[in-house]
Amino acid sequence: MRVSIDEDGCVGAGQCVLAAPDVFDQRDEDGIVVLLDEAPAPHLHDATREAAVLCPALVIHLAE
Amino acid sequence: MPDIGRVVVVGASAAGLTTAESLRRGGFDGLITLIGDELHLPYDRPPLSKQVLLGTWEPERTAFRDDATYQRLDVGLRLGATATGVDLGKRSVALASGDHVPYDRLVIATGVRPLKLRQGHDLRGVHVLRTVDDALALRAALAGATSVAVVGAGFLGSEAAAAARTLGLDVTLVDLAPVPMSRQFGDELGGWIGDLHRDNGVVVKTGVGVNRLLGDTEVTGVELADGTTVDADVVLVAIGSTPATDWLESSGIPLRDGVLCDSTCQAVPTVYAAGDVARWHNERFKVDMRVEHRMNATEQAMAVAKNILGDPKPFTPIPYFWTDQFDAKIQAYGIFPPGSTMTVAQGNPADRKFIAHYHHDGDLVGVLGWNMPRELRAARALLTQD
Numbered sequence: 001m002r003v004s005i006d007e008d009g010c011v012g013a014g015q016c017v018l019a020a021p022d023v024f025d026q027r028d029e030d031g032i033v034v035l036l037d038e039a040p041a042p043h044l045h046d047a048t049r050e051a052a053v054l055c056p057a058l059v060i061h062l063a064e
Numbered sequence: 065m066p067d068i069g070r071v072v073v074v075g076a077s078a079a080g081l082t083t084a085e086s087l088r089r090g091g092f093d094g095l096i097t098l099i100g101d102e103l104h105l106p107y108d109r110p111p112l113s114k115q116v117l118l119g120t121w122e123p124e125r126t127a128f129r130d131d132a133t134y135q136r137l138d139v140g141l142r143l144g145a146t147a148t149g150v151d152l153g154k155r156s157v158a159l160a161s162g163d164h165v166p167y168d169r170l171v172i173a174t175g176v177r178p179l180k181l182r183q184g185h186d187l188r189g190v191h192v193l194r195t196v197d198d199a200l201a202l203r204a205a206l207a208g209a210t211s212v213a214v215v216g217a218g219f220l221g222s223e224a225a226a227a228a229r230t231l232g233l234d235v236t237l238v239d240l241a242p243v244p245m246s247r248q249f250g251d252e253l254g255g256w257i258g259d260l261h262r263d264n265g266v267v268v269k270t271g272v273g274v275n276r277l278l279g280d281t282e283v284t285g286v287e288l289a290d291g292t293t294v295d296a297d298v299v300l301v302a303i304g305s306t307p308a309t310d311w312l313e314s315s316g317i318p319l320r321d322g323v324l325c326d327s328t329c330q331a332v333p334t335v336y337a338a339g340d341v342a343r344w345h346n347e348r349f350k351v352d353m354r355v356e357h358r359m360n361a362t363e364q365a366m367a368v369a370k371n372i373l374g375d376p377k378p379f380t381p382i383p384y385f386w387t388d389q390f391d392a393k394i395q396a397y398g399i400f401p402p403g404s405t406m407t408v409a410q411g412n413p414a415d416r417k418f419i420a421h422y423h424h425d426g427d428l429v430g431v432l433g434w435n436m437p438r439e440l441r442a443a444r445a446l447l448t449q450d
């Protein structure tokens with residue numbers, strides 16, 4: 001699985017961090033997503049998919 | 065998995081599309097039909113009052129998915145199709161075209177429609193903001209205008225006022241309530257939002273109602289209840305919305321300011337609702353609620369899809385909301401009922417960087433962050449503790 005994000009559309013909701021804290025973080029100043037792991041290990045795939053679905057701006061893209 | 069062949073979803077937007085996608089992710093391989101009365105491919109609304117109004121995004125960018133994705137998902141998308149009724153006995157949805165679409169499970173996701181002023185709404189230059197077409201019409205009108213009056217200082221009116229001011233227009237924000245967004249977050253917090261707007265050059269006229277819109281064929285301004293007038297080339301009416309349930313009135317589906325559902329988002333057996341249109345009992349806060357926020361559309365649609373496919377579980381979210389106005393990102397988790405007490409728990413409102421806690425009947429029920437996204441995420445955890 002490869003993860004990419006569209007930072008420009010991110011609304012800083014932080015739902016991705018709640019769902020997959022090993023894969024996503026937020027910048028301090030504006031809450032914009034920070035991708036910690038572009039190729040998460042298999043045990044993180046479910047949580048990463050959940051994050052992609054939950055994102056209210058739909059800026060998390062997965063290639064599987 | 066129960067024996068279900070056909071799911072029909074009415075309302076092709078955030079909640080409707082998420083329902084369809086979540087059904088597929090949950091392994092449903094029957095027919096899914098997604099019916100929507102708009103002509104565009106399903107698109108997202110929050111950018112309409114922000115990037116689209118400002119002109120930094122073209123409208124195409126708001127589309128959720130491209131054509132190919134609907135094909136891959138095997139979702140039957142019927143756009144430009146208005147549902148006019150439901151026959152619960154025959155289990156079918158009637159369309160304006162005369163077609164009847166049979167279902168085994170029906171999901172109602174028709175959202176809300178903007179309320180209009182009783183007078184003056186037909187004047188040229190008077191706008192509402194709900195659809196991408198509304199946003200483009202408003203954007204074009206603003207491009208040729210010097211002044212705009214925004215009637216209604218809820219989150220939508222306040223956001224649009226901020227966008228119009230950023231575009232350089234003279235902006236007046238009018239509301240009967242004492243401060244902007246007071247119904248959402250109370251008078252003290254709303255006062256700070258009013259200050260934010262004033263500091264950025266918006267004329268904030270709150271605590272005064274609208275008598276009438278002025279003009280013969282084209283709007284020229286707004287007459288307020290105190291007798292003063294606000295000159296305006298463009299008027300945006302943002303006075304709230306009403307659930308799009310007119311088409312369900314004689315169906316037998318219970319309606320009460322929305323589609324009335326139980327705690328699992330079921331209205332009657334085989335019929336569910338999700339998103340802005342759905343009123344359900346949230347067991348976490350022990351209240352019936354209807355939430356007009358983007359995150360809820362996703363979460364409730366995911367819950368409905370799961371409840372259709374498996375053992376129904378109560379939907380008990382902590383509602384999440386955000387708004388962007390000028391340099392302020394305001395985010396909130398929880399509920400903010402009238403009569404709550406607000407206290408600043410971290411940071412300082414004067415710095416426009418703080419976290420506020422809302423208590424109701426002694427319980428912490430909501431947390432709000434102003435330019436403090438990471439800290440707010442941490443504060444959310446306080447709401448899940450007993």
Ligand SMILES: Cc1cc2nc3c(=O)[nH]c(=O)nc-3n(C[C@H](O)[C@H](O)[C@H](O)COP(=O)(O)OP(=O)(O)OC[C@H]3O[C@@H](n4cnc5c(N)ncnc54)[C@H](O)[C@@H]3O)c2cc1C
Nearest residue numbers: 075077078079101109110146147174175339340356357358
């Ligand atoms: C300009 C704007 C900015 C916003 N900004 C924010 C924000 O910053 N943060 C936030 O949390 N929320 C925001 N929201 C709210 C958020 O967009 C909504 O909560 C979300 O769109 C709800 O999704 P939904 O699918 O339930 O309903 P909707 O998006 O309203 O979709 C319902 C669809 O059903 C269609 N429909 C209605 N009746 C029928 C019928 N009889 N037959 C067929 N189709 C029908 C409608 O035309 C519409 O396409 C904003 C909303 C707007 C309008």
